[in-house]
Amino acid sequence: MVEEVTVDSSVLVSALVKGDVLRPVARRVMEKIFRGYYHAVTSVTVPVEVCGAISKRAGEHKAILAKNQLLKWEKTGLVACSELTSDRMEEAAELAIKLRMSGMDAVVVQTAKEKKRALITFDEEMAEKAKGAVKVLTHKDFQNTRVTSQI
Amino acid sequence: MTEKYRSKVGPKGQVVVAKELRERYGIKEGGLVEQVSTEKGVLLIPLSADRLLKELDKVAEDIGKTWPAEVSAVKAVREDREKRWLKK
Secondary structure (H helix, E strand, O other), X not given: OOEEEEEOHHHHHHHHOOOXXXXXXXXXXXXXXXXXOEEEEEEOHHHHHHHHHHHHHHOHHHHHHHHHHXXXXXXXXXXXXXXXXXXXXXXXXXXXXXXXXXXXXXXXXXXXXXXXXXXXXXXXXXXXXXXXXXXXXXXXXXXXXXXXXOO | OOOOOOOXXXXXXXXXXXXXXXXXXXXXXXXXXEEEEOOOOEEEEEOOHHHHHHHHHHHHHHHHHHOOOOOOHHHHHHHHXXXXXXXX
């Protein structure tokens, strides 16, 4: 059965940077998405944040490469994006207040919470706070997993 | 060699790919295909997980070349999210 998940920027940036300490785990998460075990939905703000993080640290040209990957995943439905509406903004604001988390963290948690998706984040601070609202999977949950079959 | 197959378009634009072609290109139920607009029409490219991973690895290798080694992805995202507060 396909599991619905929400992926945080920390996972996508890690998957897109060779040499990142958690990249093998991030790659495993992406493999689960590519092989159809996971259907990923995230906030529209996440790809924007990923591109910004890469542009600032690796350069504009590299961020364009990342953007093209993210757009491809979005267009093919591998990592779909949930638009930010006023209802979602309100729910995210309530989460930010209740869980005392940053705005961006709350927007991503709201995406997961809306359809009871599991949130996948490698950010332990975010994971700890998000546990109050959604099921959370961190890098520790993927350390010893293997993906075998194909779509 | 070009082979031609004909199929009817369904009410929502669904088109059945011929069995021979599905088998040859590994198109299975639940799998994904990329639709590419070309001068002659729509080209369907099966999205294989292996190909997607290979593509991801290639992009990651390129980005990794200029990404500062001392900054982890988690740290980068956290820094960006908290920057406004740190600046104060």
